[in-house]
Amino acid sequence: xxxxxxxxxxxxxxxxxxxEVAEKLNVTxxxxxxxxxxxxxxDFDKIVPLCELYEITPNELLIGEKQxxxxxxxxxxxxxxxxxxxxTRGKDGxxxxxxxxxxxxxxxxxxxxxxxxxxxxxxxAFAGIGTTxxxxxxxxxxxxxxxxxxxxxxxxxxxxxxxxxxxxTKEEKKQDKxxxxxxxxxxxxxxxxxxxxxxxxxxxxxxxVIFIIIGMINQIVKLxxxxxxxxxDEE
Numbered sequence: 148x149x150x151x152x153x154x155x156x157x158x159x160x161x162x163x164x165x166x167e168v169a170e171k172l173n174v175t176x177x178x179x180x181x182x183x184x185x186x187x188x189x190d191f192d193k194i195v196p197l198c199e200l201y202e203i204t205p206n207e208l209l210i211g212e213k214q215x216x217x218x219x220x221x222x223x224x225x226x227x228x229x230x231x232x233x234x235t236r237g238k239d240g241x242x243x244x245x246x247x248x249x250x251x252x253x254x255x256x257x258x259x260x261x262x263x264x265x266x267x268x269x270x271x272a273f274a275g276i277g278t279t280x281x282x283x284x285x286x287x288x289x290x291x292x293x294x295x296x297x298x299x300x301x302x303x304x305x306x307x308x309x310x311x312x313x314x315x316t317k318e319e320k321k322q323d324k325x326x327x328x329x330x331x332x333x334x335x336x337x338x339x340x341x342x343x344x345x346x347x348x349x350x351x352x353x354x355x356v357i358f359i360i361i362g363m364i365n366q367i368v369k370l371x372x373x374x375x376x377x378x379x380d381e382e
Contacts, residue, residue: 149185150182150185150188150208150209151182151183151184151185152183153208154179154182154183154189154197155183157201157203157208158179158183158201160201161200161201165179165180165183168200171196171200172193172196172197172200173249173250174193175311175312177311178311194208194209252310252311253373255306256306256307256310256373257370257373257374259302259303259306260303260366260369260370260373261370262302263299263300263302263303263366264299264363264366264367264370266295266296266298266299266302267295267296267299267359267362267363267366268363269295270291270292270295270296270299271292271356271359271360273288273291273292273295274288274289274291274292274356277291296359300362303366322372325372326368326369326372329368330365330368330369333361333364333365333368334361334365337357337358337360337361337364338361340357341354341355341357341358344357
């Protein structure tokens with residue numbers, strides 16, 4: 148019997164649904180399904196919770212051997228290390244979002260958003276210095292600027308399209324509503340500033356950068372609330 152079949156049998160024996168197991172382990176139902184059909188394997192940090200849920204030892208789950216009660220508390224150094232190790236990458240080296248916990252995904256989101264904001268800052272600084280100080284070719288500066296902005300936006304979109312959907316708590320729904328309201332206000336003010344500056348300066352070919360700055364500010368707001376939520380979870 149392979150690991151997936153074992154997990155399926157153990158779940159049925161406990162009379163649990165995939166949704167119930169997913170909720171207890173803080174993963175998605177699709178993740179449980181993939182484990183049971185051998186499309187993927189549980190990460191090391193999920194082995195112990197699985198064993199506790201199904202009331203078996205890691206040896207019984209992984210190799211089918213029952214552990215001697217006298218040595219049940221004497222874990223090997225390898226097993227201890229395995230518990231500490233959080234494996235979140237697939238065989239191809241890509242991040243495996245399906246096997247990440249909600250907190251791990253939040254941390255990854257904060258990392259992606261903050262690094263993308265840094266790329267936006269760099270792009271704006273590069274465009275400003277390149278055209279006014281270094282006097283580089285405007286076409287080259289403009290193309291490089293757009294490539295950098297596109298790279299940052301692509302990273303954010305790709306990340307959020309890859310993240311599995313979790314059931315949000317009331318607090319998370321409340322936070323999302325606040326973030327949306329703040330970003331709507333920022334967007335409205337930004338559009339007003341765009342038209343005012345554009346009509347005054349008539350520099351329509353440059354003032355569109357304001358929309359990129361608005362998007363950057365929106366991401367900063369989201370990042371602030373994301374980090375605030377992580378601090379709350381740690382407490």
